[in-house]
Amino acid sequence: MATRTKQPGKRSRGGNGAAGVKLEGLAKGVVQQAFAKRDPEVLVPARLLSNVSFNEKTRHVEMGDAKQSRSLFNYGQAKRFMQTLLVGSKCKELIERRKTASIRQIYYLSKHTIKGTNEKTFNDQAESDPIIEDLEVAIDSLREELHVFASNRGNLAGPITLVDAGNTLDCAAMGSAGYAVPSIVEPDVVQFKKNSAKFVLHVEKDTVWRRFYEDRFWEKHQCIISHGGGQPARGMRRLLQRMHNELKLPIFVLLDSDPWGYYIYSVIKHGSINLAYESRRMAIPDAKYIGVSAFDYERCGLSDNVKIELDATDIKRCKQIAEYPWFAKKKEWQREIKKLLSQGFKMEVEAMISKDLEYLTEEYVPMKLKDKKQWLD
Amino acid sequence: MATRTKQPGKRSRGGNGAAGVKLEGLAKGVVQQAFAKRDPEVLVPARLLSNVSFNEKTRHVEMGDAKQSRSLFNYGQAKRFMQTLLVGSKCKELIERRKTASIRQIYYLSKHTIKGTNEKTFNDQAESDPIIEDLEVAIDSLREELHVFASNRGNLAGPITLVDAGNTLDCAAMGSAGYAVPSIVEPDVVQFKKNSAKFVLHVEKDTVWRRFYEDRFWEKHQCIISHGGGQPARGMRRLLQRMHNELKLPIFVLLDSDPWGYYIYSVIKHGSINLAYESRRMAIPDAKYIGVSAFDYERCGLSDNVKIELDATDIKRCKQIAEYPWFAKKKEWQREIKKLLSQGFKMEVEAMISKDLEYLTEEYVPMKLKDKKQWLD
Numbered sequence: 001m002a003t004r005t006k007q008p009g010k011r012s013r014g015g016n017g018a019a020g021v022k023l024e025g026l027a028k029g030v031v032q033q034a035f036a037k038r039d040p041e042v043l044v045p046a047r048l049l050s051n052v053s054f055n056e057k058t059r060h061v062e063m064g065d066a067k068q069s070r071s072l073f074n075y076g077q078a079k080r081f082m083q084t085l086l087v088g089s090k091c092k093e094l095i096e097r098r099k100t101a102s103i104r105q106i107y108y109l110s111k112h113t114i115k116g117t118n119e120k121t122f123n124d125q126a127e128s129d130p131i132i133e134d135l136e137v138a139i140d141s142l143r144e145e146l147h148v149f150a151s152n153r154g155n156l157a158g159p160i161t162l163v164d165a166g167n168t169l170d171c172a173a174m175g176s177a178g179y180a181v182p183s184i185v186e187p188d189v190v191q192f193k194k195n196s197a198k199f200v201l202h203v204e205k206d207t208v209w210r211r212f213y214e215d216r217f218w219e220k221h222q223c224i225i226s227h228g229g230g231q232p233a234r235g236m237r238r239l240l241q242r243m244h245n246e247l248k249l250p251i252f253v254l255l256d257s258d259p260w261g262y263y264i265y266s267v268i269k270h271g272s273i274n275l276a277y278e279s280r281r282m283a284i285p286d287a288k289y290i291g292v293s294a295f296d297y298e299r300c301g302l303s304d305n306v307k308i309e310l311d312a313t314d315i316k317r318c319k320q321i322a323e324y325p326w327f328a329k330k331k332e333w334q335r336e337i338k339k340l341l342s343q344g345f346k347m348e349v350e351a352m353i354s355k356d357l358e359y360l361t362e363e364y365v366p367m368k369l370k371d372k373k374q375w376l377d
Numbered sequence: 378m379a380t381r382t383k384q385p386g387k388r389s390r391g392g393n394g395a396a397g398v399k400l401e402g403l404a405k406g407v408v409q410q411a412f413a414k415r416d417p418e419v420l421v422p423a424r425l426l427s428n429v430s431f432n433e434k435t436r437h438v439e440m441g442d443a444k445q446s447r448s449l450f451n452y453g454q455a456k457r458f459m460q461t462l463l464v465g466s467k468c469k470e471l472i473e474r475r476k477t478a479s480i481r482q483i484y485y486l487s488k489h490t491i492k493g494t495n496e497k498t499f500n501d502q503a504e505s506d507p508i509i510e511d512l513e514v515a516i517d518s519l520r521e522e523l524h525v526f527a528s529n530r531g532n533l534a535g536p537i538t539l540v541d542a543g544n545t546l547d548c549a550a551m552g553s554a555g556y557a558v559p560s561i562v563e564p565d566v567v568q569f570k571k572n573s574a575k576f577v578l579h580v581e582k583d584t585v586w587r588r589f590y591e592d593r594f595w596e597k598h599q600c601i602i603s604h605g606g607g608q609p610a611r612g613m614r615r616l617l618q619r620m621h622n623e624l625k626l627p628i629f630v631l632l633d634s635d636p637w638g639y640y641i642y643s644v645i646k647h648g649s650i651n652l653a654y655e656s657r658r659m660a661i662p663d664a665k666y667i668g669v670s671a672f673d674y675e676r677c678g679l680s681d682n683v684k685i686e687l688d689a690t691d692i693k694r695c696k697q698i699a700e701y702p703w704f705a706k707k708k709e710w711q712r713e714i715k716k717l718l719s720q721g722f723k724m725e726v727e728a729m730i731s732k733d734l735e736y737l738t739e740e741y742v743p744m745k746l747k748d749k750k751q752w753l754d
Binding site: 094097099100101102104105108109111112113120149151152155164165167169173174175176177178179180181182183184189190205206207210211214215303304305306348350351353354357 | 471479532542554555557582583
């Protein structure tokens with residue numbers, strides 16, 4: 001039986017968390033500018049593709065130094081200036097009240113009609129979402145530190161005991177869907193208590209995960225199995241990174257042999273282009289891709305039943321991904337993508353079971369884990 | 378700490394479960410026909426809109442008695458005959474091996490090239506999915522009983538202790554994302570052990586759920602809070618029904634005031650039109666819709682900020698839903714849908730917090746729960 005706490009929903013950090021202090025600093029800066037009779041402005045690092053690059057040393061997709069101004073007395077910037085301060089004040093309030101809100105809830109909390117006008121502070125959520133991202137980069141805090149949550153998605157199981165919101169949870173005994181990974185997994189919410197897992201195997205979908213769960217892969221191989229329900233949400237990525245950094249667990253990724261699988265791997269490993277500022281807290285440059293590889297068709301003697309023809313979009317995406325700076329210099333990935341394109345078909349992880357229900361978990365993955373030469377970096 | 382079992386992934390029911398016996402019966406019928414020199418056929422209740430009706434007594438969307446034949450010696454039916462027996466034999470195998478598989482895995486397990494031809498048993502999953510549904514109705518078993526799983530989706534929290542795959546789980550202490558509801562929640566997998574909840578509050582999305590979780594609604598009101606991550610998956614619907622039937626818990630549903638919300642409620646309460654055969658095991662005719670109501674705009678003194686204009690699709694869907702037999706005869710629903718259409722806007726549950734972050738959980742829902750007159754049946 002897990003331990004109960006009095007206020008399991010609340011975050012333990014008070015109103016003076018780092019992000020709260022930084023938000024206050026941002027507001028103080030604006031006030032000081034006003035008192036100094038300068039035009040109040042907020043500087044936001046530019047979230048533009050032109051300001052994103054691959055850092056060869058950290059192996060992160062990173063943002064550059066370009067900044068954009070949000071100035072109160074600039075007709076084209078005044079609205080975003082107001083929106084930035086408004087969302088900032090709502091986040092400050094959340095931090096002080098020890099509450100969290102979804103990005104949709106931030107939108108509703110911040111939306112109102114400006115006194116004496118018909119003008120709304122926000123017309124729809126498409127306006128408030130980028131402001132949250134602006135704030136994250138402006139004060140160099142993750143949205144989770146601003147007490148804003150994304151969706152809960154992803155589960156894991158394995159011989160690890162963690163504390164989540166005060167509840168002690170043995171992830172080897174959390175029922176048949178595993179431990180549900182929340183959106184916010186920062187150390188003030190989720191702590192690692194005991195771990196005897198030797199590595200993490202991350203898969204894309206819950207249906208694949210269930211195959212590994214049911215076949216007791218996690219028990220036989222003393223590992224954690226996790227899935228992200230597709231492109232992993234921020235909570236799952238952050239937790240994988242924390243398990244890698246803090247518990248020194250190798251992260252192995254098993255995905256479909258197609259551009260979507262490559263892209264998921266790319267994001268887990270190096271960070272995403274759109275949200276490059278979060279790489280430092282989310283990316284896992286040492287993660288390894290263990291399959292499915294285009295070479296597995298011959299290597300494993302698979303039948304035609306596993307083939308799914310590439311369409312024009314697949315081919316285009318493959319070519320784009322091959323040109324990502326972090327794939328462009330890797331011979332193994334160039335060889336992999338070339339093989340996929342020349343074969344003309346993609347393969348899903350689940351297709352491996354066309355050999356046998358347990359082939360995936362009893363033969364394929366153990367073979368992959370054993371032979372480092374088959375890993376893609 | 379939860380209790381561990383030796384084989385948490387395995388289902389406890391053996392190869393002689395009811396569905397296994399029924400599958401054997403289906404196969405025996407075919408063999409007997411052959412020995413009696415009759416054309417082998419399988420009869421499948423017709424899954425057609427014309428064969429679906431609303432049973433006023435049980436308040437379920439139900440299938441009628443019309444049947445379709447799958448005959449081996451009929452050119453148009455032979456392939457589906459073969460596919461039905463093939464998928465049936467794979468399910469039988471799963472049951473005997475005490476394993477489960479996703480519908481995608483069933484597709485890969487069943488797909489092969491027929492000896493001496495280039496013909497495949499299945500060309501894509503769109504062919505095998507309906508066969509699984511055919512089998513469910515043909516032998517009157519849920520797919521979960523055939524050991525086929527859908528996706529895991531949905532979470533819950535509250536003062537209930539259940540056993541899932543041998544793990545004893547206190548759902549009041551499962552971390553900040555709650556207990557992850559698996560796809561298969563049949564009594565051989567999930568058992569209720571202890572319950573002190575007085576009712577269930579079911580919401581659509583995880584972000585709304587988190588509001589209730591964090592504001593400790595489940596503790597203050599001694600209830601279970603659940604969400605289905607959108608249209609609830611089969612596992613969540615079945616678990617809600619089991620909590621209602623076995624634990625006598627009232628089920629309250631809180632959804633967006635729009636046709637999508639109405640439809641989710643309709644499926645939870647009466648069953649779905651597409652899968653009418655499952656109503657008996659999934660529908661909860663006594664579930665109540667407590668909000669959001671179109672009348673709440675005036676009732677709660679909400680601001681214009683909550684309004685989202687109806688588009689043409691919304692209006693069309695509203696009119697369709699108003700004509701569903703189970704809504705058509707209910708004055709309260711006719712009045713509700715009319716109000717929505719005349720106001721010309723929809724409202725989301727999350728919009729309630731535009732008043733205040735805790736308005737939804739501290740005022741709105743408690744007010745709704747207290748005043749039965751505001752419930753929609």
